[in-house]
Amino acid sequence: MSTKMGIWRGALACAAILLAVETASARVIDPTGVTTNESAAIVYYPLLKVDATDGVDTLVQLTNTSEFLTKVHCFYTNTNGHCSNAPSTICTDQDFRDVCPTGGLCVPGWQETDFRLTLTKRQPLSWSINEGLSSLPLASTPGQGSPPQFNEGNIPPVTEVPFTGELLCIQVDVTTELPADRNDLKGEATIVESPAENSQGIDASKYTAIGIKAIEGRQDANPNVLNIGGPEAEYGVFNEFVDPARFVGCPNILTLNHFFDGADVVTANGVSEVNSDLVLVPCANDFLTQTANGAPAVVQFLVYNEFEQRFSTSTSVQCYKETPLSDIDTRPGEEGDAFSIFSVGVEGTITGTSRLRSVAGPNVDGYDANGILAILNETWFSEAGGYYTTSANVQFQGSREQGDQIKIPLP
Amino acid sequence: MSKALGMRCVWSLCGVLVSALAFASVTRAEVSTDVSGSVLVFPKVVYDIGGLGRDTIIQVTNTSNNMVHAHCFYVNGAPDFFGNPLWQVTDFTIWLTRQQPTHWVVSAGRPVNPADMFGTGGAGIDPGAIPPVPPGFDGELKCVQIDASGTPFGGNNLKGETVIRASSGDVSKHNAIAILANPDLAGDAPANELLLDNTPEHDGEYNSCPNQLYLNHFVDGTPDPVVEEFNSANCTDGDCPIRTYLTLVPCSEDFENQLPGEVTVQFAIVNELEQVFSASTTVECYETTRLADIDAPTGTCTVSGDPCVSDAQCIQGAAGFCSKNSVFAVGTLGTGSAFTRISPVALDGGVIGVAEEYHYLETGTVSRAAWNLQQAGNRYDATVNLPGGPVVDTITIPENF
Numbered sequence: 001m002s003t004k005m006g007i008w009r010g011a012l013a014c015a016a017i018l019l020a021v022e023t024a025s026a027r028v029i030d031p032t033g034v035t036t037n038e039s040a041a042i043v044y045y046p047l048l049k050v051d052a053t054d055g056v057d058t059l060v061q062l063t064n065t066s067e068f069l070t071k072v073h074c075f076y077t078n079t080n081g082h083c084s085n086a087p088s089t090i091c092t093d094q095d096f097r098d099v100c101p102t103g104g105l106c107v108p109g110w111q112e113t114d115f116r117l118t119l120t121k122r123q124p125l126s127w128s129i130n131e132g133l134s135s136l137p138l139a140s141t142p143g144q145g146s147p148p149q150f151n152e153g154n155i156p157p158v159t160e161v162p163f164t165g166e167l168l169c170i171q172v173d174v175t176t177e178l179p180a181d182r183n184d185l186k187g188e189a190t191i192v193e194s195p196a197e198n199s200q201g202i203d204a205s206k207y208t209a210i211g212i213k214a215i216e217g218r219q220d221a222n223p224n225v226l227n228i229g230g231p232e233a234e235y236g237v238f239n240e241f242v243d244p245a246r247f248v249g250c251p252n253i254l255t256l257n258h259f260f261d262g263a264d265v266v267t268a269n270g271v272s273e274v275n276s277d278l279v280l281v282p283c284a285n286d287f288l289t290q291t292a293n294g295a296p297a298v299v300q301f302l303v304y305n306e307f308e309q310r311f312s313t314s315t316s317v318q319c320y321k322e323t324p325l326s327d328i329d330t331r332p333g334e335e336g337d338a339f340s341i342f343s344v345g346v347e348g349t350i351t352g353t354s355r356l357r358s359v360a361g362p363n364v365d366g367y368d369a370n371g372i373l374a375i376l377n378e379t380w381f382s383e384a385g386g387y388y389t390t391s392a393n394v395q396f397q398g399s400r401e402q403g404d405q406i407k408i409p410l411p
Numbered sequence: 412m413s414k415a416l417g418m419r420c421v422w423s424l425c426g427v428l429v430s431a432l433a434f435a436s437v438t439r440a441e442v443s444t445d446v447s448g449s450v451l452v453f454p455k456v457v458y459d460i461g462g463l464g465r466d467t468i469i470q471v472t473n474t475s476n477n478m479v480h481a482h483c484f485y486v487n488g489a490p491d492f493f494g495n496p497l498w499q500v501t502d503f504t505i506w507l508t509r510q511q512p513t514h515w516v517v518s519a520g521r522p523v524n525p526a527d528m529f530g531t532g533g534a535g536i537d538p539g540a541i542p543p544v545p546p547g548f549d550g551e552l553k554c555v556q557i558d559a560s561g562t563p564f565g566g567n568n569l570k571g572e573t574v575i576r577a578s579s580g581d582v583s584k585h586n587a588i589a590i591l592a593n594p595d596l597a598g599d600a601p602a603n604e605l606l607l608d609n610t611p612e613h614d615g616e617y618n619s620c621p622n623q624l625y626l627n628h629f630v631d632g633t634p635d636p637v638v639e640e641f642n643s644a645n646c647t648d649g650d651c652p653i654r655t656y657l658t659l660v661p662c663s664e665d666f667e668n669q670l671p672g673e674v675t676v677q678f679a680i681v682n683e684l685e686q687v688f689s690a691s692t693t694v695e696c697y698e699t700t701r702l703a704d705i706d707a708p709t710g711t712c713t714v715s716g717d718p719c720v721s722d723a724q725c726i727q728g729a730a731g732f733c734s735k736n737s738v739f740a741v742g743t744l745g746t747g748s749a750f751t752r753i754s755p756v757a758l759d760g761g762v763i764g765v766a767e768e769y770h771y772l773e774t775g776t777v778s779r780a781a782w783n784l785q786q787a788g789n790r791y792d793a794t795v796n797l798p799g800g801p802v803v804d805t806i807t808i809p810e811n812f
């Protein structure tokens with residue numbers, strides 16, 4: 001057999017194998033590396049709240065979906081802002097003119113507190129973030145397995161009340177406590193408001209924690225830096241529909257359906273006016289050097305109403321942003337809200353859809369994606385004067401070449 | 412180039428490509444609430460004029476830059492006189508221009524009216540005439556993306572949400588479940604049969620339904636920790652329970668022959684002490700139930716001790732809440748939360764669903780919060796090696812005529 005013939009036969013055999021493999025692999029369209037549908041290695045709760053005055057607390061649920069003992073390293077981030085001239089006073093961009101002494105500004109905060117715990121086989125846990133869990137259910141009582149598994153660790157309460165912030169939990173190896181390549185965690189957060197002074201009042205809203213999938217066998221020699229997508233991806237999913245095919249991480253675009261602010265929604269049983277808050281958090285976090293994620297990410301919005309008319313605006317997110325939709329393009333506070341492109345008076349229709357794209361960095365090292373994640377929170381004001389809230393997970397679209405990094409302290 | 416070197420190059424190249432495709436084969440097939448799809452399932456749509464007085468707002472959006480058509484089916488699963496689901500189907504078609512969002516309130520539908528005032532519910536490009544549902548409607552809405560001729564089309568361009576509003580003003584919202592299509596095969600003959608058999612291991616038309624659903628929930632009857640913490644006057648003796656209601660719909664439906672799907676599902680419940688319990692039920696057409704009702708039809712009112720079947724009975728008589736001896740109840744599980752896996756049995760098809768939590772005050776005042784279930788695996792791959800397998804869920808829509 002000549003050399004050329006051998007090569008051609010080899011190529012033919014290779015083509016046959018490729019054809020067989022291709023036939024066996026299903027087409028799944030443009031996946032992203034984050035999910036609220038499946039368990040994952042990292043679970044992200046972007047919105048947690050405690051306010052003793054208003055009777056608000058958040059119930060966090062976290063479950064190990066596997067049959068193996070699992071360890072988790074979690075980070076609470078306190079994103080309360082404080083007045084520049086009264087550091088003990090908590091403020092927001094919306095209310096700092098009222099709560100801070102004259103001349104004070106609201107300085108955004110970003111303080112993390114971390115803790116570790118183990119979860120036994122398929123064990124669910126739930127706790128109030130205002131109270132924490134000083135003792136886990138199987139701390140001293142053995143689990144049902146053989147050999148029996150025990151819980152280790154405890155969950156501290158949040159460090160400041162009122163509290164607004166986020167929680168990030170990372171699955172780590174039980175022995176080494178280094179990030180693990182398993183996807184066993186799922187979670188939910190329920191924000192309940194039941195103030196004592198309004199004895200008839202209760203309001204609950206719930207969302208699913210956002211999961212980031214680990215890639216089996218890809219954890220590298222630098223365990224304190226978690227690469228989500230990008231050239232050295234340790235977290236994400238494989239996307240065969242991009243060129244070149246690669247592992248991808250946080251989504252390229254977020255899509256959210258929402259009511260325009262001030263919309264009166266008429267149902268058979270009454271009318272409610274709807275306003276929405278958007279919580280934006282970066283995919284990247286630096287818990288190691290506490291640098292609050294460096295430069296802010298610019299987020300571009302494309303807003304469509306039911307007439308297919310398109311509007312656009314933009315904002316920036318450094319480490320955490322919770323904002324009414326109407327404040328994205330007007331001054332914080334109610335002033336000017338009626339002139340926002342998120343206002344029903346400007347848009348003319350009740351609902352709209354917004355596409356959010358964070359502007360990627362210059363791609364210096366492949367980890368300048370500036371990816372973002374989000375939760376939508378709607379407040380429905382009833383005719384009787386009360387209000388009810390509901391939360392919704394935002395959807396994802398597409399992927400980007402660059403990745404994001406989470407930096408954590410090692411044990 | 413030597414023969415050995417040439418062969419090595421060819422096989423190396425082959426190896427790289429096979430590796431790439433092998434990675435590709437592990438990309439997940441999805442029934443998803445994260446991305447847009449070609450079939451949208453709104454599992455819980457209610458219009459209740461009595462009792463809770465709830466109405467539903469549907470939001471649907473075209474996520475593409477092309478015109479999108481969808482064929483939608485309301486399925487009324489409310490119980491008939493004998494307690495069986497009505498299984499009445501009403502269908503309609505919508506058209507959405509590029510990136511267009513639309514919405515309607517199910518009790519009113521959405522008539523085509525170009526004179527709708529700005530800022531009112533009808534303002535915008537009407538997507539087509541959408542009929543209202545009758546009072547007492549309790550069922551699902553399913554929308555299938557089609558092309559201009561009415562043939563199913565795998566564009567994966569639809570996303571949606573549901574808001575259920577009670578007469579008190581309380582609202583709960585969840586995302587519609589999107590079934591993604593394989594654009595190469597969706598719409599294959601017979602076009603009106605949508606085969607849910609696309610998986611990482613098998614090229615099919617639409618993504619297969621999940622093999623298991625995962626539900627994290629507070630156990631039935633556990634006192635709401637936040638009410639106990641901040642509003643204890645409304646939680647005397649822990650009587651401010653949290654309930655979880657689960658809605659399940661079979662993935663298979665035959666709208667052509669009016670045949671509802673039927674699936675038996677097993678529940679494996681794990682509490683915080685890692686103790687395992689189980690229960691089962693059969694979903695015919697549509698099932699929406701309090702978790703404790705799955706294995707305990709009757710109970711007793713917490714205050715009066717009278718027999719009851721539902722909380723409403725006890726609340727109306729100021730007799731507390733209807734406590735049941737269920738494997739989902741706090742009296743059995745003994746912890747605040749639990750993790751439940753929901754699995755169809757043997758060669759039954761898949762189910763999809765949504766959960767809704769009821770947070771009660773002692774007075775019976777309630778607030779609800781809905782959320783989407785998580786999933787693991789898919790029915791096709793899980794049953795492909797079983798005798799008689801694999802299971803291929805099928806949505807059959809009426810043929811064009």
